[in-house]
Amino acid sequence: MVESPLSGFEELVLLALVRLGEGAYGVAVHQEIESRTGRSASVTATYVALERLEHAGLAVSWIGDATPVRGGRAKKHFRLTSQGALALREARAEVDRMWEGLEGHPDLAPQ
């Protein structure tokens, strides 16, 4: 079980992990979110979210190789866990349940 519901940004991060598959790491997640939603959070914010998600067991990470272009720093890769997948599905289901019967509601009509 997830103790705290996902924040909107965390949900986006988890979805980006799914999209990126094995190629997911900080900057890639950041760019994926930015290119798809137009939201530009900082790389650090992405990492902060990833850190929380990892602590919550919704994502796992492993350390890759260091490369000269990274200033000799190792790369940290992330992948969705089954818990993470569950959390995403639950989040989607929550939203869906809230949407039920609201299609065509006058307040939601495009202006």
Place this chain on the structure above:
Amino acid sequence: MSSRQPPRLAEWLLQHLLRMPDGEHILGDLREEYAAYVEREDSRLAADLWYWRQLGTSIPSLLARALRGPRIRGRAYEFSGAVGFIGSIVAAPLDRIQDAKLILRDFVRRPIFPLLVVLTLGVGVGVTATTFAVTNSVLLRPLPLPEGENLVFLRHLRLTDPSGQGGRMAPGAFVHYRDGSRLLEAMVAFSTEEVHVTDGTPMAIRIGYPTPGLGEVVGLPPVVGRWNSTEDLTTERWVAVLSHAFWVTRYGGDRSVIGSVLHLDEEAVEIIGVAPPEAASLEPEVQVWVPRPRPLDEQGFGGFGLNAIGRLRSGATLQELDVELSTLWATLGEALPRYERSWRYWNETFQVRPAPRYLLTERVRAVRDWIWLLLVSAAVVFLVGLSNVGTLSLVRSLDRGTDMAVRAAMGGGRPALTRLLATEALLLGGASAGLALLLTWTLLRGLPVVAVELIPRVQDVSLDATTMALTLGLAGIAVFVLVLIPSVRLPRDLAAVLRGSAQGGSPVLRRFQTGLLVLQLGLAAVLVVFGGLMGRSFWSLRSVDLGFSTEGLYTFQLRFPTRDDDDAEDKYAFFRGLQERIRAIPGVSAVSASECVPLRCGLGQGVVVEIDGRWLEEEEVEPIITSSMIIPGYFETLGVSTTRGRDVGWDDAWLPGVGEEWVMHTVLNEKAATELFPDVDPVGRHYRVGANGGRTTVAGVVPDVLLDGLSIGPQRSGLIRYLPDPRFDGMQWVVRSDLPAQVLLPAIREVVWETDPAVPVEGLADYHTLIAEASRDRTLILVLALGGAGLAVALGLVGVYGALSHEVRRRGRELGIRNALGADARALRASVMNRVAMMVLAGLAIGIMLAAASGRLLESVVYGVGTHDPGTYLVAAVVVALVAFGAGFIPAVHASRADPMRALRAE
């Protein structure tokens, strides 16, 4: 590839901000992305901007990370760095209690560090806060009267007097200013005198003779009745306004006291009002205000002996008043022709000029420099203590590197360690602040008791909000130092510490540490210089040649109520009889009396107008001489014998009705003799003081005797004349006796009361006590100054020792290997001592510059030694150097004995 590197400053900043586990990965990602950006956009500028934007947008999320709920799934969230510290304060109270328990256990096990820190900071902060409270309450807070900051003390300076001393206010000048000033909305002038209350319980009190205007200057209504006013000038009777304190102690605050009669020296005085308690800040000593029933205008120009206080219109400045009064003074002779002659005399002969100053300044003038000096010293001690605690904390954090690494390895992690350090700092800071508050509170409660006669307004000193805030603020700074240093210092690579390969101490931190030590030595040098100068002054004072022997010498005062029926013959008989009776007391070898005995003296001043029958021309500078009446046997009692001529005896007494002109016999001191009669034998010659003064014949000359305070010295011309005078009702007696005070006083009292039961015997004291009293404030300051210097030096010793022994331990491997390779022990010791020498040199350079710069502050508090006395500076330099070298010696010896085996084993 070097062109693909992000802006160095931005990366460096980010590196220090990202004190989180993924920091390195983020930096790596950003570098990679930066390179890709440059490739893609082909613009370094755009890429640089992108990087800087990343830095900027990181800060909110880092802050949020630190502040947001600390837990996910029951595991402590992690904090580190400056951002983490803010978060850690608000977060995880339970963890903090756990931490606190751990830390307290550690403190009990190793109490030296926490004790040193709490004592150093507690005392440093407490002393600084106390001196600040005194400075604030005594020097800065306005007088407790409405617009008390607008009250000015109207005094005058004599430009001919090199000491800048002058007078206060002359009646003639007061009248002119009162009528001419537009900037002063109220003015009062008064003289004070000691009189006896002669009904009920007899007691001596000080009364003030105010002009009308007292109420306007005070600015408050009386508690009961009315203030004195101009209408009291037209009546013949005397009236009185009681001070609040006198009203409460003597009348128990009885409001029906108005209209009743008080007898002062047997004169009936009608009580017309009671002043509010705040009025005491005008003149704290006056217990009853008795307006003279005669306006000042009817007096002559007079001398500059009146106290005058004015109330400035709001908005007017002291400078404007100075200009206005100077203009009025310059036109005084013209405007008031009846004063012209006197005005010309003061204006030309003494170059008297008005010099108003704020009443507050006047009240605290005697202690102002002392208090500022104390505040500076206390602040210096605090800074030394703080830098010392910084050094200790640094050394300890380096020493604890391994300990920390083990803790980190056992699951704490770096952030948990930072939190631990923060908790530790809060505990130490809290304890220090507690100790400081306690100390401040105690000192401030005790101070009025000890220093009530020393410091004006000291009873107003209290632990107010400002002082509390300062105490907590200083303790806060201390906590910051305590937290910042170890957390900055926390080794980045904890695993390396465990392997033993980390060489603690980056060059920046070592330079910082050295800087702290240099500053500390410099400040210690400043305080040692202060202490040295105080010591020299104290010594100069104690070794002042008083000019007489103090062994078994006592003094006491007799004051007679003034009676109308007194005449000179009665006084003559009374003094003569009393002297014989006191001398008859077994154990008394000599007794005499004077208007002014050494150290208890209020000398009258006069101007010599005629010498040997020759009237001095106006252009000649007339010698001012001070004079005092004595009865015969005075010099014998002091143990001083005449160097020329003879002492005066009872037969020299001048009595009314003998001859047309007063002829008095006088004994001059050497100073007066040489100034009045240069090149001739003064014995048998004549002079006259004041145009109306009697002709005086010099009977003899005695050596200079110190009359005023110890630090004033016998620099004035002195004149001692002999004359029992019916106007004269107070005498200080001196007795030479081998009896103890508790036997002598009752014996004297019995003898006096046999002669006149209404005369109190007051203030019996022996001269050892009087001298100790005269140097009492200096004793207190000396103790404080030496205490401060000692504290600073001791702290410096601890700091240098701590830092160097740490350094030797840190260099253990290198020193051990050098030892094994047969390095000269002396060279190894020298490598440590050279560092001490560099620090001492730099510290002394700073210290001597600071001390020299603060010389002006010391000018008024040193005596008999220059503020830049090279000897004192040299001694201070030697003391600081010796202490520093002493502190460095043991670590240096350890360096030369570093064990190669131990160094290798550690590897």
